[in-house]
């Protein structure tokens with residue numbers, strides 16, 4: 001098995017077959033070498049306010065691989081059971097990016113077993129986030145396509161930085177299809193008509209456009225994102241928690257139950273779908289287009 005080469009992109013090496021062994025171990029191995037941060041999810045709990053800040057920390061773009069999703073899931077579970085924790089802010093430690101969505105390397109020429117494990121980790125992270133009793137707010141200080149948009153939409157409130165950043169479920173542009181639970185969350189966020197357009201077109205919106213369709217709740221200059229989230233949290237923290245939690249749970253239960261009742265079927269379906277020749281071809285072309293952007 002060839003070792004990853006210094007100075008050459010992980011995606012490019014994988015695409016060119018330089019670091020792709022059998023058994024879908026590319027991401028795990030490359031990750032150790034190229035993303036050797038101690039943890040991909042930083043949790044900072046403020047015990048005075050009861051507000052935890054959870055920062056995705058997988059430079060350069062916080063793409064969500066099996067490890068990140070597993071760490072995120074565990075972090076969310078811990079906060080959920082911490083009685084002193086009342087709210088959680090989801091943010092990024094990487095400048096200019098919230099999250100680039102799912103790690104494409106987890107879906108490109110991976111094994112069915114790895115695909116299933118990866119998908120289960122995504123399901124669990126999402127169930128923990130969307131089903132959380134906590135007040136959850138997304139501080140979107142950068143791009144937030146696809147899986148990044150799902151994470152943001154799964155929070156109770158979204159503040160996005162104005163400027164060049166984009167957000168949306170752009171799956172169709174990769175030749176893949178947003179899973180039903182991504183769709184459900186978007187439907188609950190922006191309604192049927194906007195979701196239908198957004199998903200078919202694989203639309204990526206500027207912060208202002210996202211605000212106009214209700215995909216985000218506030219747009220402010222980059223430096224104001226965190227202070228704005230903190231200000232908004234003060235309002236939410238004043239609401240009696242039990243009443244807020246019951247309201248949230250009752251509004252989200254149907255969507256959560258829909259996935260809970262068919263998790264394994266959904267994971268298997270993902271693995272089968274993603275490994276179709278036509279889908280792999282589309283992903284390969286998308287990866288090539290990402291690389292072309294740089295050349």
Ligand SMILES: CCCCC/C=C\C/C=C\C/C=C/C(=O)SCCNC(=O)CCNC(=O)[C@H](O)C(C)(C)COP(=O)(O)OP(=O)(O)OC[C@H]1O[C@@H](n2cnc3c(N)ncnc32)[C@H](O)[C@@H]1OP(=O)(O)O
Nearest residue numbers: 009010011063100101102103104143145146147176177273
């Ligand atoms: C009916 C059946 C349904 C069944 C369901 C089946 C299938 C659906 C499955 C999954 C749903 C998918 C969800 C997803 O999240 S797919 C991921 C989509 N993400 C994207 O399209 C984002 C792609 N990235 C970008 O557009 C840009 O990188 C950026 C985020 C706008 C940032 O731009 P910037 O210029 O700042 O950075 P670079 O483009 O130079 O990127 C830096 C570096 O990162 C690599 N990279 C970027 N994104 C990803 C990614 N998502 N995964 C892995 N790697 C990524 C990029 O190639 C660069 O690498 P390098 O080493 O060359 O620097």
